[in-house]
Amino acid sequence: MPMLDFWFDFASTYSYPAALRIAPLAATAGVAVRFRPFLLGPIFKAQGWDTSPFNLYPTKGRYMWRDLERLCGGLDLPFRPPEPFPQPSLLAARVALVGLAEHWGEEFCRTVFRAEFGEGARIDDRATMARLLAPFGVDPAAVLAGAQSEPTKARLREETQAAQAHGIFGAPSFVTADGELFWGNDRLEHALAWATRGG
C-alpha cells in the first residue's frame, strides 16, 4: 500500500481542515497515512520569525482567517479561532506522540484540532488535554506523564529535525515515500495522487 506522511503542527490553521479531510480521501485513494506532529516554532525561528507569519504580516493574516472560515463553511466544519493565536502546541504534540504509539493518536489529533479551531479552545494546558483524552478510555495522568517524559520530548525534537531535513517550512505538509514534498491543505489531493502513482 502506498504511504504518505502527514506533517502538521497543532498551532497551524490550515492543518485543521487537512487533518479532518485526510482519512476518508486516503482510504478512497488506497493510501496509508502516517500522522506526524512536529513543531513549526524552531523552523520559523531559523527563518527569523518569532511568531506566525500570519501575525507578522497582518494583511496576509486577515486573508487567512477569512479564507479558513470559507473553507470550513464549504466542508461543514465548525470554525472558531482560538485566542491567543498561535496556540502553544508543544504539550498537544507530545500527547499526540504518546497516542500515535498506542493506536488512539489519529482520532486524538482530530479531537484536538476540532476543539482548537472549531470551539476556540486553548490547547496549551493539562486540563484541556485531560478533557480531550476522556473519551479515549485512557488514564489522563499516565498519558500526560508519558507526554512529559524524556523519551517523548526527545522524539518530538527528532521529528521536528526530520521535518526540517525533508525541506518542510510550513504546515500542513505531505511527503511521499519517494521524498516528494507537498505543502498546504490545498495540495492534499495532489500528494495522494502522487503517492498512488508509485511514489
Next chain:
Amino acid sequence: MPMLDFWFDFASTYSYPAALRIAPLAATAGVAVRFRPFLLGPIFKAQGWDTSPFNLYPTKGRYMWRDLERLCGGLDLPFRPPEPFPQPSLLAARVALVGLAEHWGEEFCRTVFRAEFGEGARIDDRATMARLLAPFGVDPAAVLAGAQSEPTKARLREETQAAQAHGIFGAPSFVTADGELFWGNDRLEHALAWATRGG
C-alpha cells in the same frame, strides 16, 4: 454575467498557470474575467521585502520551483524558469495595459507568461516585447511609446494602489464583485464558484 477580477504580476510564478487556466474555466462557469496586471514590488516593500519571498526564504523557494514544475507537468505547460528571478515586470505590465485597452491584451498576457516561464525568456527589455507583439499585427514602436507614456505609467500605479486597497498581498489574486479575495492559483476554482453564486 458574474465578474471576476484576475490580479497578477508578470514576475509571479504561480500567475503563469493561473493566466493559462482562467479563460476556459471562466467560460465554462459563465464568468466574465478582467485581467488586471499590477506590481507586487511596492506591496512587498511595504512588508519589508526587497525581493521575492522565494528568494528571501530559499527553502520555500526550492519547494516553489519543484511545485511549479509538477503543476506545469500536470497541465501540459512548458516550464523553464527565467534568470534572473524575479524578472522586472514593469515594462510588460505597461504594455499589457495598452493591450487590455485595445482588446489584444489578454492573449498578450498569456504570450508573456509562456515566454517567461515556458521558454525562460527575459521580459524586461523592449526587444523581447517587440518580438512578443509581432503576432498581434500592431506597431511595436507605437505600442511601446504608449506603454511608456505618462497616462499608462499613472494607470499602473493606480492599479497597484487598487490591488493594495483590496487587501491583495500576493499574486495571483482573484476578487469577486462583492469584494471576496482569493489568493493563489489553487484558489481559482473557488473564486469562480463564489462569483457564480452571486458574488
